[in-house]
Amino acid sequence: MAIIISKWRELDRWFFIGALISVLLALPVLAILLSYSSLSADLWGHLVDTTLAEYLTNSVLLTLGVGFGSMLLGVTLAWCVTQYSFWGRGVFEWALLLPLAMPAYIMAYTYTGMFDQFGWFDSRSLIGAITFMSLVLYPYVYILAKTAFSSQQRTYQDAAASLGVTHAQYFFKIALPIARPAVFTGMALAMMEALADYGTVAYFGISTFTTGIFRTWFGMGEMQLASQLAGALALFVLLVLSLEKYSRKNMRFYQTQTPAKDNTINTYTNTEATPFISPLLMSVGCFSVLAIAFIIPVLQLCVWAWDYIDISMMDEYLTLVSNSFLLAFSTSLLIIVLALLLSYAQRFSTHPHVSGLTQFAALGYAIPGTVLAIGVLQPLGWLDEQINVVWVFLFDEYIGLVFSGTFVALIFAYCVRFLSVALHNTQNGLERIKPNVDDAVLSLGLGRYRIFSRIHLPLLKKSILAAGILVFVDVLKELPATLILRPFNFNTLAVKAFEYATDERLLAAALPSVTIVLVGIIPVILLTRAMK
Amino acid sequence: MKKIASLYILSLLCTPLWAANLSADNRIVESELNIYSARKEALIKPLLDKFSAQYDVKINLVTGKADALLARAKSEGKFSPVDIIITTDVGRLARAKSQSLTQPITATLPDYVTLKDQESHWVALTTRNRPIIINPLTVDADSITSYEDLIKPEFKGRVCIRSSSNIYNQSLVAAMLIQKGEAQTLAWSKGMVENFARRPKGGDRDQIKAVVSGVCDIAVANTYYLAAMRNADETTQAIANQVKVIWPNQSNRGVHLNISGISVAKHAKNTLAANLLIEYMLQKDAQSWYANTNHEYPVDPSIEWSDTLKAMGTFKHETIELNQVGELNGQALRIMDKAGWR
Numbered sequence: 001m002a003i004i005i006s007k008w009r010e011l012d013r014w015f016f017i018g019a020l021i022s023v024l025l026a027l028p029v030l031a032i033l034l035s036y037s038s039l040s041a042d043l044w045g046h047l048v049d050t051t052l053a054e055y056l057t058n059s060v061l062l063t064l065g066v067g068f069g070s071m072l073l074g075v076t077l078a079w080c081v082t083q084y085s086f087w088g089r090g091v092f093e094w095a096l097l098l099p100l101a102m103p104a105y106i107m108a109y110t111y112t113g114m115f116d117q118f119g120w121f122d123s124r125s126l127i128g129a130i131t132f133m134s135l136v137l138y139p140y141v142y143i144l145a146k147t148a149f150s151s152q153q154r155t156y157q158d159a160a161a162s163l164g165v166t167h168a169q170y171f172f173k174i175a176l177p178i179a180r181p182a183v184f185t186g187m188a189l190a191m192m193e194a195l196a197d198y199g200t201v202a203y204f205g206i207s208t209f210t211t212g213i214f215r216t217w218f219g220m221g222e223m224q225l226a227s228q229l230a231g232a233l234a235l236f237v238l239l240v241l242s243l244e245k246y247s248r249k250n251m252r253f254y255q256t257q258t259p260a261k262d263n264t265i266n267t268y269t270n271t272e273a274t275p276f277i278s279p280l281l282m283s284v285g286c287f288s289v290l291a292i293a294f295i296i297p298v299l300q301l302c303v304w305a306w307d308y309i310d311i312s313m314m315d316e317y318l319t320l321v322s323n324s325f326l327l328a329f330s331t332s333l334l335i336i337v338l339a340l341l342l343s344y345a346q347r348f349s350t351h352p353h354v355s356g357l358t359q360f361a362a363l364g365y366a367i368p369g370t371v372l373a374i375g376v377l378q379p380l381g382w383l384d385e386q387i388n389v390v391w392v393f394l395f396d397e398y399i400g401l402v403f404s405g406t407f408v409a410l411i412f413a414y415c416v417r418f419l420s421v422a423l424h425n426t427q428n429g430l431e432r433i434k435p436n437v438d439d440a441v442l443s444l445g446l447g448r449y450r451i452f453s454r455i456h457l458p459l460l461k462k463s464i465l466a467a468g469i470l471v472f473v474d475v476l477k478e479l480p481a482t483l484i485l486r487p488f489n490f491n492t493l494a495v496k497a498f499e500y501a502t503d504e505r506l507l508a509a510a511l512p513s514v515t516i517v518l519v520g521i522i523p524v525i526l527l528t529r530a531m532k
Numbered sequence: 533m534k535k536i537a538s539l540y541i542l543s544l545l546c547t548p549l550w551a552a553n554l555s556a557d558n559r560i561v562e563s564e565l566n567i568y569s570a571r572k573e574a575l576i577k578p579l580l581d582k583f584s585a586q587y588d589v590k591i592n593l594v595t596g597k598a599d600a601l602l603a604r605a606k607s608e609g610k611f612s613p614v615d616i617i618i619t620t621d622v623g624r625l626a627r628a629k630s631q632s633l634t635q636p637i638t639a640t641l642p643d644y645v646t647l648k649d650q651e652s653h654w655v656a657l658t659t660r661n662r663p664i665i666i667n668p669l670t671v672d673a674d675s676i677t678s679y680e681d682l683i684k685p686e687f688k689g690r691v692c693i694r695s696s697s698n699i700y701n702q703s704l705v706a707a708m709l710i711q712k713g714e715a716q717t718l719a720w721s722k723g724m725v726e727n728f729a730r731r732p733k734g735g736d737r738d739q740i741k742a743v744v745s746g747v748c749d750i751a752v753a754n755t756y757y758l759a760a761m762r763n764a765d766e767t768t769q770a771i772a773n774q775v776k777v778i779w780p781n782q783s784n785r786g787v788h789l790n791i792s793g794i795s796v797a798k799h800a801k802n803t804l805a806a807n808l809l810i811e812y813m814l815q816k817d818a819q820s821w822y823a824n825t826n827h828e829y830p831v832d833p834s835i836e837w838s839d840t841l842k843a844m845g846t847f848k849h850e851t852i853e854l855n856q857v858g859e860l861n862g863q864a865l866r867i868m869d870k871a872g873w874r
Contacts, residue, residue, distance in 0.1 A: 050869040112734075116741065124733045205695050205733025207874045215697045218599045220862035221627055307765075374603050381607035388611060404608050484600040488566060488592035488613075491573070499572045499595065504737040504757065507765070508574075 018345025022361035028375030035227030066194035069134025074141025086279035099293035101520025105199025141186030148182035237366035304510035339422035362420035369480030429463025570598035626858025639807035656791035658828035683723025692748035696868035706864035721871035759827030
């Protein structure tokens with residue numbers, strides 16, 4: 001009896017932790033949904049009559065296109081680098097993550113500028129937007145698929161080979177279905193980012209749901225309607241994610257051991273099955289993707305930046321670099337801790353609503369940054385007011401704003417926006433560890449902390465590192481929320497790059513842009529080394 | 533692993549400290565001035581720095597999109613630290629006023645100041661115009677004398693202009709709405725869409741480039757973009773020098789005029805310094821900086837224009853109540869929505 005009670009308490013504690021974090025992070029989304037308290041038939045009527053259909057069509061096409069494009073690139077590349085040995089594989093393995101450091105709108109500006117310069121063709125179309133976004137977003141799929149493929153057991157493959165299954169059949173019938181949760185997670189992240197993108201589509205003049213939100217808010221001055229549109233966007237994403245989760249509710253794939261290093265790579269010689277792509281083609285393919293998505297635009301940016309480097313501005317520039325780095329670094333640590341707590345709440349708590357709660361907390365990723373920032377400001381503004389009321393009562397003076405306009409607001413917004421990225425990674429990692437491992441360890445009388453540090457952490461290391469890289473780079477690139485929420489006199493590289501780029505000063509924007517990429521590369525390289 | 537774990541904990545502990553420490557910047561001290569600016573930092577900071585040095589006032593600046601900054605000021609409410617709001621468009625100033633985010637300016641304004649709110653909630657710092665830009669090799673300059681001429685059938689498939697999401701187009705259409713009424717404005721917008729050379733995309737500079745590269749023959753763009761291109765690198769200069777500026781509607785209402793302007797925030801704590809800054813921005817030094825560095829038209833008529841601006845020629849501009857332009861912004865956008873102008 002005593003054991004049951006103590007166990008019950010522990011479970012409840014996890015639910016409490018999960019619920020607390022979820023509710024806190026869901027506040028901005030709730031603030032946005034509150035806008036539905038009053039609906040204007042006139043305004044909605046106007047939207048339905050004129051632009052709504054176009055917003056929807058373009059957004060759906062863009063999202064599906066980016067989902068498909070990043071899946072195609074991410075899965076193919078991940079499969080090649082985990083399964084075969086070919087020239088340059090060691091480098092491509094980590095280098096293929098680099099495009100992640102490239103903000104989509106910078107990519108769009110760079111290529112448009114290049115094509116303009118040489119008078120080739122106009123890339124500013126829906127197809128262009130899908131291509132550019134897929135090229136910078138495929139790493140979400142790649143990093144997750146790579147982890148999934150490399151942790152699949154060699155025994156499956158040997159068994160399949162002994163039954164005469166070809167490598168192609170093995171990929172489609174066994175490897176890909178097992179990796180499906182991971183691949184879908186990566187696709188979902190890429191698609192949500194595409195859905196919330198503003199910079200690229202605005203520059204390309206494509207009317208999407210997001211540009212519609214801003215037209216409604218900035219152009220018509222109807223912030224409420226804009227919030228309602230953003231809320232609809234978030235609910236749509238919630239629906240899709242829930243459907244996917246439901247569709248694989250009976251599927252569970254576990255990993256029972258860390259695969260030995262030499263097991264992860266096939267070569268022609270040690271397997272009877274032959275790869276369905278030739279090694280030379282793999283090298284060329286990997287290099288082409290890397291060149292188009294990274295090397296060419298970065299070189300172009302460097303050329304442009306070279307003309308603009310001004311030694312007297314070095315101090316200011318270094319401040320920008322350190323601001324951006326510190327912010328991204330500390331935020332990613334915080335988000336990883338939150339994501340782990342939530343993932344464990346989901347694992348340990350038996351409460352029926354814990355999963356739904358975490359799902360809701362992670363909705364921020366699909367909401368355009370600017371709208372989300374306003375969602376962050378509303379509850380914080382309210383809180384500031386309450387604090388001041390109490391403060392005046394106690395000390396007879398106002399304390400001013402404690403949260404709004406400080407780093408608390410900014411970091412809070414990042415947590416709401418990027419928790420999803422980290423959470424998908426940690427959940428994915430944790431789901432692959434069999435629950436009976438926990439039971440076995442618990443029965444040995446070891447506590448949950450021990451399970452985590454001794455058993456889970458080594459198995460989760462890759463997922464945590466992947467989550468860290470993704471969040472770090474995302475924060476580094478983040479623009480709209482940073483722009484609104486940052487404290488006085490605080491700039492980041494992304495803010496600088498954006499200010500020049502939207503002022504149509506592409507050359508001046510090159511230096512901060514290329515620096516975002518370079519700062520983003522550092523953790524990618526360090527962590528991929530650590531992941532080996 | 534222990535090392536990593538302790539590093540985690542240490543960094544986590546440091547995060548709030550670091551955050552709290554930096555947020556101390558926000559405390560309001562005398563002789564400080566807090567500014568929300570929709571003008572990009574590069575286009576305002578040099579001037580603010582001069583002011584700061586001259587009057588020993590510490591300037592705290594956040595830049596961003598006008599409406600987002602207004603939303604921030606609104607949600608911060610009466611504790612908002614903001615003293616000064618700077619925007620690049622009259623619509624946002626009117627919106628700030630109508631949302632009770634501003635208060636009357638108490639500074640003594642120079643006599644030449646006419647572009648201001650009747651209750652002094654905002655004042656213009658510079659003006660910006662939106663003329664027609666053509667390729668003189670393919671278009672007869674005399675065939676276009678007004679915005680209305682742009683919808684002539686002979687220009688079908690030859691006009692470039694950016695998206696209706698852009699504030700300068702919204703102001704242009706709102707101003708037309710005031711002067712020509714809804715029916716004519718809708719007809720004009722539809723005519724424009726008919727004559728588009730391509731789906732609206734890119735910025736004003738892109739429209740100018742498109743005229744030169746032959747995608748279209750006629751564009752509508754703000755003067756300072758063309759002026760900046762004519763002072764940029766050689767390639768850009770070569771492009772910008774191939775186009776010609778047409779000042780439309782010179783025989784009637786004049787070219788469309790917009791302003792960049794400034795307001796004192798409703799809950800400003802440093803109103804003295806705020807009004808001092810407004811006075812400073814209207815002095816000769818600041819006005820001539822705008823004219824020569826940003827290629828905007830100074831509101832002070834005694835200031836000499838930059839050579840680039842002089843070369844574009846003089847013009848007559850619209851004289852309408854600017855607050856109204858701001859108020860009709862939303863309606864203008866709806867008209868463009870109906871016309872299919874994306």
